[in-house]
């Protein structure tokens with residue numbers, strides 16, 4: 215169903231994994247895509263165009279305002295103001311698994327800098343464009359780990375707790391501009407980044423499948439329908455929410 219026809223969607227961290235799958239899903243629903251990543255998301259652009267969709271690739275670090283501003287300007291010049299922002303970029307699969315007492319302050323700061331401050335900066339860069347579009351939908355990619363905690367990942371879990379609470383504050387502030395903000399709390403997903411780090415699959419795969427009602431591996435495409443729903447007018451009265459997409463691992 216092309217229910218995002220006429221919309222412009224920016225996806226951060228769109229080069230691979232979950233971000234790439236979400237960019238493709240939004241394109242299939244009719245949105246024109248601004249795929250942004252710290253390295254150029256060439257493969258994502260090619261995949262969207264191969265399906266007959268429209269996409270612009272941008273190289274932007276979510277912790278760098280200049281590159282974010284340049285992406286928004288390029289998006290507006292190519293497609294017009296941005297209606298949808300998927301804050302997906304984050305440090306996850308590249309984080310070294312460590313007991314909390316061994317995580318350094320520098321490692322803690324780096325995860326918070328990208329996962330929390332980067333999301334804050336990307337949102338600040340895009341909201342003026344959304345206001346020019348008379349409203350929009352922001353979807354923040356959180357994690358189910360924030361509900362239950364996870365071993366060896368204290369800084370990451372803390373960062374996703376912050377993504378959840380920041381989403382609620384953003385929803386309250388931006389509602390009067392017609393901008394909705396929701397968070398998806400994602401279950402452990404066999405994304406490219408995770409598959410490239412077999413130690414992660416080894417530590418978390420069986421453990422998370424056992425906790426689910428639906429007993430299988432989660433793949434990036436499991437998020438597609440939820441993202442299209444939250445991006446579209448079908449969710450016009452839904453804001454400030456966190457939606458668990460995790461095969462039924464968390465029930466609150």
Ligand SMILES: NC(=O)c1ccc[n+]([C@@H]2O[C@H](COP(=O)([O-])OP(=O)(O)OC[C@H]3O[C@@H](n4cnc5c(N)ncnc54)[C@H](O)[C@@H]3O)[C@@H](O)[C@H]2O)c1
Nearest residue numbers: 227229231232252275276303304306357400402403405407
């Ligand atoms: N895979 C999972 O199990 C899982 C579970 C819950 C939440 N998530 C979240 O989903 C999102 C994507 O995860 P993934 O598994 O696809 O990870 P991934 O590591 O495969 O992809 C992350 C993407 O973000 C990009 N990125 C990293 N730092 C950036 C920066 N400073 N600026 C711009 N782009 C940057 C990377 O280049 C990469 O393309 C992350 O926010 C992650 O925390 C993943």
